[in-house]
Amino acid sequence: MPLITLKDVLKQDDGVITLKNINLTINSGSQIGIKMSPEETRQLFDLITGQTTVSSGNIEYQTTSIISELNEDGLYEKMTVARYIKTFKKIANYQDDINQHIEHFSLQDIWQTKINQLTPNQKKRVSLFRMFILSPKLLLIESPLINANDDGIKLYLKAVDYLRSQNITILFSSFYIEELLLLCKDFYRYNGATGLEKIEVEDESTAEESANTKEFHPSKVFKVACKMADKTIYFSPNEIDFIESINSVSNIRIGDDYYPSNLTMNELENKLTHFGFFRCHRSYLVNLQQISELISYSRNSYTLILKRPAKEKLPLSRAKVEELRQLIES
Amino acid sequence: MNLSIRKISAIFELKIQSMFTNMSIMVAPILSIGFVLLMKIAMPSAVATGAYLLGMGLSFNNIMGGIMMGSYPLSEEKEKNTLRVLMTSSVSSVEFIIGSILPSLLITVIINIVLIPIAGVPVGKIDWPIYLLYTTVTALISIIIGYVIGIYSNSQMQAGNLSMPIMLLFTLTPMFQSFNKTIENIMSFTYPGMLNDFVLHSMTNNYNINFKDVSVLVIWLIVCLGIFIYAYSKNGLDSE
Incomplete structure (x- = not known):
């Protein structure tokens, strides 16, 4: 009721x-x-x-x-x-x-x-x-x-x-x-x-049920681990807005917070491509679900704008534009 | 509007307890008794007559105490974020106001009575109905002024800052009125001045209830109530 x-x-x-x-x-x-x-x-x-x-x-x-x-x-x-x-x-x-x-x-x-x-x-x-x-x-x-x-x-x-x-x-x-x-x-x-x-968060009971079935292979389970002081925080890919490489450290960005990861951008790209992430720039890996706009401010520069209130702007390499379009529109 | 006596009495008990444990509220009644005692001991009895001492004690208690007892409990509730809890617990603003004005009024009235023997005034010399009526109404006016200050302040510190000038003006001016005729004239139209006049006159000769004094009290009460209702309807209990 x-x-x-x-x-x-x-x-x-x-x-x-x-x-x-x-x-x-x-x-x-x-x-x-x-x-x-x-x-x-x-x-x-x-x-x-x-x-x-x-x-x-x-x-x-x-x-x-x-x-x-x-x-x-x-x-x-x-x-x-x-x-x-x-x-x-x-x-x-x-x-x-x-x-x-x-x-x-x-x-x-x-x-x-x-x-x-x-x-x-x-x-x-x-x-x-x-x-x-x-x-x-x-x-x-x-x-x-x-x-x-x-x-x-x-x-x-x-x-x-x-x-x-x-x-x-x-x-x-x-x-x-x-x-x-x-x-x-x-x-x-x-x-x-x-x-x-x-x-959508998978319920524990349904997760258990599916784990019991023999065909189940947890190949698509991946969480990004970030070590902060003495604890490790695991983020689901869908929580992440984008990942930014600052001074060769991959920083997971969620909302306004940054969490450094031990993995390199290439390693993260390999693991997260299955979860709808896209390397839009050498230093950026974006969650495609978070994209709201694609703007071209000049002939050779493209910018992705995310859904968040801050409307984070990420650079998009010219070479990657077609690839991105295909990914999203196909 | 349905007022629940049960809720009012719950707020009453709550406020009585929180007032007795809050020294910054209880300082005014304690100070009024302390000052009267101190003056009685320190000053020659020719100057510190019973009427003078009682007048001073009543000024402290009814004016300063009343304003503090109106403003502090409300601003304390806001400072400690407990007002919202009460308001979301099915207590209406009117129940809260009645439930928290009554303890302040009760404490002030009790101190007003206790001050008579402390000031050394013979109990038989007091015209009790008029004394109780006048002192209670003046206390009520002060508490209402205190409530208006409480509406506009979010912490006890702020309430103290806002009420200090008003308290000093109303509490101390009656003491100086005997030195200056103009001040005396102006003060006789204010409720603290009227209270002081009443005490002095009722001790020296028989005081008769008169139109001017009653009108001063009634007008002050109505004006202060009006200001309170305006402030309340504009801001609620919380000006934020």
């Missing part, structure tokens, strides 16, 4: 379009995650909760029981957890005994502790408990795991599962897809140039 349906929603703020092309149906029980910036999140949450109105398009409500939480939202630091939760119990007129729920939010040992002595993980769970008591149908939460450590993530996910088992639908937003992968099943990305688009 749909709770909220957004159709062609566009929001303008001070004459600037801050959100556009938002088409989204939030069904009851769905587990949606949206990759978007904090400012876009605030705008979207304010629109859905009805605090601001859309500039064009419309939002259909099947429920008005919606609560949103932004990352910056604060708690009353000088109160104990118990006092804080009881205050909101009174506001919400929540009749059940709250003690039976405390364990699901892993707050027993800090129940009588002042909130200013809690870790960010614990504060997030207190906040989640508060929203649970208010019994909404739909919860909108921004980046809850941003400051969480491993244990904090585990306990938060346990609390989120409990909320979902109580028939509360939760939509998460984050700037980092990694965070959403932990919390959600359906993923969207907000792109300032094109709007909200769904990201």
Whole structure:
């Protein structure tokens, strides 16, 4: 059952379009995650909760029981957890005994502790408990795991599962897809140039099933590894906008961030050609899905413009123009 | 508009607790008692009469305290990002305003009563209904002024900066009015001046409720309420 349906929603703020092309149906029980910036999140949450109105398009409500939480939202630091939760119990007129729920939010040992002595993980769970008591149908939460450590993530996910088992639908937003992968099943990305688009992420269960079949050869599985300090980050080819060679180091470009890779441009080109990448220039390897325009500023120079809000411009060698045309148009 | 007594009382309890734990809010009532005590000890009793001490205590508590108790709790909520949480928890702005004005008013009224024995004024000398009415209305006017400041400030520091000139003007001028006739005349049309006059007169001779004093209070209350409603309808509780 749909709770909220957004159709062609566009929001303008001070004459600037801050959100556009938002088409989204939030069904009851769905587990949606949206990759978007904090400012876009605030705008979207304010629109859905009805605090601001859309500039064009419309939002259909099947429920008005919606609560949103932004990352910056604060708690009353000088109160104990118990006092804080009881205050909101009174506001919400929540009749059940709250003690039976405390364990699901892993707050027993800090129940009588002042909130200013809690870790960010614990504060997030207190906040989640508060929203649970208010019994909404739909919860909108921004980046809850941003400051969480491993244990904090585990306990938060346990609390989120409990909320979902109580028939509360939760939509998460984050700037980092990694965070959403932990919390959600359906993923969207907000792109300032094109709007909200769904990201297809293969479900673990279907991946397992196909892995069991004998004909399966994982030849097309490739992730680009980038070593940052003591950890290695793996990027799927479809996440990458383009790869740029700076001082003979291949830099993976995603959004506004650069991640250096150990592979050379030639090695990357060999591996990524299967995934729709194209060596448009000696120093550039572009994801063809991200191309939005091809411009010729003069007779001998061509430029590719990408979809991103920054409209990144990449050089295109004259010799490669025909090849590119064939690739895209054939 | 449906106002929920349950929610108002929850906000009331919340605010009472947060006020008692916030020293920058409690400094005004504590200061008013402290100053009265200090003046009583330090100054000769011929100068520091009961009326003078009570007048000064009431000025501190009702004017400075009232403005601080109106502006600080609201700006604290904004500074610590807790106002949004309340507003998204089905608490309406009006419930929030009533629930947070009442504790401020209650604390101010209690201090107004406590100041009488501290200033050394015989309890029997006070015309209680008029005293309570006048002091409570002046406190309410200050709290409303404080709320307007609270709407336009996003942190306690900013609220302090904005309220300081108003507080100094209203709190200190009545003390100097006995030295200058013009100041006295002007001040008698302001609510702090009127409050000071009332205290001085009711101690020296029998004070009779008069049209001018009541009109000054009513006009100030209406004008301040008007400014508050204008600021609120234009910006909500948050001017950003």
